[in-house]
Amino acid sequence: xxxxxxxxxxxxxxxxxxxxxxxxxxxxxxxxxxxxxxxxxxxxxxxxxxxxxxxxxxxxxxxxxxxxxxxxxxxxxxxxxxxxxxxxxxxxxxxxxxxxxxxxxxxxxxxxxxxxxxxxxxxxxxxxxxxxxxxxxxxxxxxxxxxxxxxxxxxxxxxxxxxxxxxxx
Numbered sequence: 243x244x245x246x247x248x249x250x251x252x253x254x255x256x257x258x259x260x261x262x263x264x265x266x267x268x269x270x271x272x273x274x275x276x277x278x279x280x281x282x283x284x285x286x287x288x289x290x291x292x293x294x295x296x297x298x299x300x301x302x303x304x305x306x307x308x309x310x311x312x313x314x315x316x317x318x319x320x321x322x323x324x325x326x327x328x329x330x331x332x333x334x335x336x337x338x339x340x341x342x343x344x345x346x347x348x349x350x351x352x353x354x355x356x357x358x359x360x361x362x363x364x365x366x367x368x369x370x371x372x373x374x375x376x377x378x379x380x381x382x383x384x385x386x387x388x389x390x391x392x393x394x395x396x397x398x399x400x401x402x403x404x405x406x407x408x409x410x411x
Contacts, residue, residue: 246281246288246325247342249273253302254320260310261295262319264303269365273332274303281325288325339396347399349374349384352392358382360401372401382410 250264266274274280275296281288295306305324310316331340341363349357349372358376363386370386384390384403393402 245328247328247331247340248323249280249326250303250324252319252322252324255313255316256304258313259306260312260315261304261306262316263299264305264324266303270332271298271303274305277326277330281327282319283323283325339394343396344401347396347401350400350402352402352404357403384409
């Protein structure tokens with residue numbers, strides 16, 4: 243299981259005091275106000291940053307960090323991803339999973355054939371959609387509904403699916 247979960251991507255600088263605009267990739271953007279630390283992914287190395295301010299501007303979160311005090315300090319951060327550790331992740335209800343723990347799971351059909359690998363989970367209005375890379379290398383969008391997703395065995399990184407007639411046409 244992963245130890246860090248992505249919660250945002252630095253979109254740009256904000257002002258001259260070393261603040262950054264963050265595009266949130268979490269379901270709850272208000273979670274930033276409860277965080278004391280966050281981790282910056284710097285080419286695979288997680289650098290701990292201490293949050294000193296949180297503001298909300300339109301659909302973005304503006305963060306200030308103790309480690310950065312002016313615009314020049316944060317110029318190279320654009321496009322970098324921000325993470326929380328598992329300890330600070332939003333608690334799950336029974337039967338819920340972190341997407342990061344699901345990605346990479348083997349997708350197996352209900353007749354036992356390997357179908358592909360889970361690449362991502364998209365949040366839509368009605369239901370989640372699984373992005374699956376098939377064994378043939380094709381990307382397939384698969385609805386996360388009870389009729390299609392039969393079993394999630396994340397301990398063994400395996401999801402069993404039923405391919406409904408016409409779903410792959």
